[in-house]
Amino acid sequence: MADLEITPLNALHRELGARMVPFAGYDMPVQYPMGVMKEHLHCRARAGLFDVSHMGQVILRAPGGHAEVARAMEALVPVDLLGLGVMRQRYGFFTNEAGGILDDLMLANRGDHMFVVVNAACKADDIAHMRAGLSGVEVEAITDRALLALQGPDAEAVLETVAPGVAAMRFMDVGIIDTDFGDLWISRSGYTGEDGYEISMTEDQAEPLARALLEHEAVEPIGLGARDSLRLEAGLCLYGHDIDTTTSPVEASLNWAIQKVRRAGGDRAGGFPGAARILEEMQTGAERTRVGLRPEGRAPMREGTPLFAAAEGGDPVGHVTSGAFGPTIEGPMSMGYVPCDMAAEGVEMFGEVRGKRLPVRVAKLPFTPANFKR
Amino acid sequence: MKFTEEHEWLRAEDDVVVVGITEHASEQLGDVVFVELPEVGTQVTKDDEIVVIESVKAASDILAPIDGEIVEVNEVLTDEPGKVNDDPMGEAWFFKIKPSEPGQMDDLMDEAAYKKYIG
Incomplete structure (x- = not known):
């Protein structure tokens, strides 16, 4: 196996008895002893903890703050970013000139800068794409932080014990909360169809935080196997499978992610790669x-x-x-x-x-x- | 009991042989969600693909371990495929085969050899 990367939780996965597989260049847990089926059901019934540290975390800064970054990013992403509220997050995707999808991502307005999370397999290309396409914007890949997802109906009560205040967040709110585990970058989001949070922490805090969450009897570790069945039941696209460079956002039924202001007739219509095809398909259908x-x-x-x-x-x-x-x-x-x-x-x-x-x-x-x- | 390199077990029962998959195979497969069994009366040749198992991870085939005729299949697995994980060496047998070349059984591994094979 050629030089797989590991996440800061690699030793913990092994300790928990995970079966490890190569995924997007990382050595990742596909399942724990509980098994895919029970892990899936547990996440829907209680709460599941996922290591998603392989995903790419990137901070985008510009002298003009979030607004300047948003204006620049709107040239790469067909989403209303200037209209994204402070400490709010939105789903989007990078498109190519042919109107296909280069990657899907989450974009957050963090006041004076933008924070984005991209797929592991695409992160090097995404960062290069942003560096090439965003003039005047500093693109900082965050490589010293891990990322966990805590998903399921008990996620709120569990995370509240570690990061008081998260219960008050709404879906797609983001927050930076100072805790015993350092500053946590938290969003109320995920990819399972359940309520829950995605939590970024410095890598030295990843294992202590994961252990603290796993101490709750409501929480079980969940591998990539159940992550896949959970997102599929939730109807969510997996990049490289359900969407890729050959699928347009309209074909992929992702029109909802393109806000009115970016559509034909909107104040900032088009202006992103592949806009001609995508806007036409939105009117006439794919x-x-x-x-x-x-x-x-x-x-x-x-x-x-x-x-x-x-x-x-x-x-x-x-x-x-x-x-x-x-x-x-x-x-x-x-x-x-x-x-x-x-x-x-x-x-x-x-x-x-x-x-x-x-x-x-x-x-x-x-x-x-x-x-x-x- | 005899074992194949494909992780099947075979148990002679009067003049038929009962076939299932090993504990090791069931663990490797993960949760089994679908089993497609052969039809009773089918004549099979060693290494024919005769059973399809789908787990949460992937589809796999079970090969006929010996030549013969399928004389019974375990219909319970069609409705309750999870039994393959619960009791692979017992209740979750797949089919019974009437060997046409009983000598083929002698070529298979015994339990000690199989344990060594899976390491």
Whole structure:
């Protein structure tokens, strides 16, 4: 195995009995002794602790403060950043000239600067992209901090014991809170569909904080396996699978993330890479769209499964981009791209699994209702 | 009891052989969520892919460990695939096969050899 990077929690994962796998260049826990299924259900019922330190944390500064950074970033991201409130966070993505997606990310207005979190596999490219595309903005990769996510209905009560005040935060609020574990950069967000927080701390505090959270009987460590089934049940895209450079935000059903002010007719319409295609698709529609899919029976339809309109004959009309078994919905679930005229809830099509065409229906996303504290 | 390099166990029961997967295999697979069994009456040849197991992680095949005819399958696993994790060496057997070349059993590992194989 070529030189995997490790997070500050590597020793703790091993101590907890995790099975480690290479992921985005890091040695990461895929599951703990509890197993993927029980970890998933525990997170939905109580609270789960995730090590997401492999993700990229970046601070963007400019002499003109957040507003100047926001104005510059709007040239890379089709999101309303100038209108983002102080200590508020927003989901967005970098687009390319062809209107595809380079990465998805979280962007936070922290008063005098912007803080962004990007995917592990894309972080080097993202940082280079920002350095090249943001003139007058200092792009500082934060490499001495770890990142944890605490997700689930008990997350609020547990984190409140460590960082008093977090209970008052709303979904997508961000805060910097001084605690026994140093200053914690906290956002009320996550990628499981549950209420919860993402917490950045200096790397020397990562293990003490993780241990303090795990001391609560409500909290169990959760690996990448359950992280994937949780986000899929929540209908959330995984970069490199459900979205990539070949999918436009409109095809990916991410129109909601492009605020009115950046759309055709808005005060700051366009002005980001691929705007011509993306804005046109927003008005006239794309040819294909990302949908939820529920296979009949129990067999999961995994990434790459071709989708057909009929039980026999014909060419594929689309394909599955993520597929797994959903522990909460107790059945298989997938997401994939289909022609827009086949995207209505309940439309039946066929996924080819091991040479057999099995029936699958378009289903509403998310598969499980979101429990955000808005 | 005999074992294959594919982590199956085989137990002779009168003139048929009961086949399942080992504890080690079930741990490696993770939570099993789907099992597709062969049809009773199917004639199989050693190394035919005859069972599909999907775990939370991936799909895997179980190969026929010997030549013969499938005479019974464990239908319970279709509705309760999780039994493969709960009791892989007992209740969660996959199928019973009537060997056509009983001598093939002699080529398989015994328990001591299998334990050494999985290290």
